Amino acid sequence: VYSVSQAAEHNLYSWDKHWEIIEGHLNILKGAGCNLILVLHPKSRLTQYEWLEDKFNCKIHRKTTAEVLPFCSLYVCMGSTTALWAASLGIRVIDLSRMHGRDMPVFDRIPRITKVSSGEEFKTLLLGAFHNGRRLHDDDWYVDFEARSRFLAQPSIGDALLKHI
Numbered sequence: 427v428y429s430v431s432q433a434a435e436h437n438l439y440s441w442d443k444h445w446e447i448i449e450g451h452l453n454i455l456k457g458a459g460c461n462l463i464l465v466l467h468p469k470s471r472l473t474q475y476e477w478l479e480d481k482f483n484c485k486i487h488r489k490t491t492a493e494v495l496p497f498c499s500l501y502v503c504m505g506s507t508t509a510l511w512a513a514s515l516g517i518r519v520i521d522l523s524r525m526h527g528r529d530m531p532v533f534d535r536i537p538r539i540t541k542v543s544s545g546e547e548f549k550t551l552l553l554g555a556f557h558n559g560r561r562l563h564d565d566d567w568y569v570d571f572e573a574r575s576r577f578l579a580q581p582s583i584g585d586a587l588l589k590h591i
Contacts, residue, residue, distance in 0.1 A: 429503035432467035458552035513538040
């Protein structure tokens with residue numbers, strides 16, 4: 427899951443710079459062969475972002491981040507507080523803020539959040555993270571997708587996770 431930056435909506439970047447950043451991130455994700463779902467900030471207008479689905483062969487989740495988050499294997503964002511939600515669910519997070527001269531110091535204390543400083547570092551991390559349907563980087567990155575699917579398939583577990591976030 428890629429949490430689309432809302433930097434232009436918050437007047438942190440111009441719209442041109444905003445699109446340049448998003449397209450750069452999506453090109454790297456697409457190159458890693460990820461099944462990609464995008465989530466938008468509530469302040470974002472879906473109609474402004476729909477073209478990304480065709481260009482990057484991805485889907486925009488049309489409901490809340492909280493609804494898709496428990497089912498994702500990796501969460502990529504740029505300084506979003508939703509990274510804290512993902513980390514609390516045991517999901518690995520890649521924060522891209524440093525690539526663009528920003529930082530979230532609170533993330534330094536959370537082991538499941540990895541900050542990257544460059545596009546090359548992001549590519550290397552992604553390419554090492556996917557192998558035979560499982561995420562691998564080091565022992566802490568390993569996720570058994572079958573076990574997670576069985577766990578999340580239990581209705582009471584999925585409901586509990588949605589309430590948690």
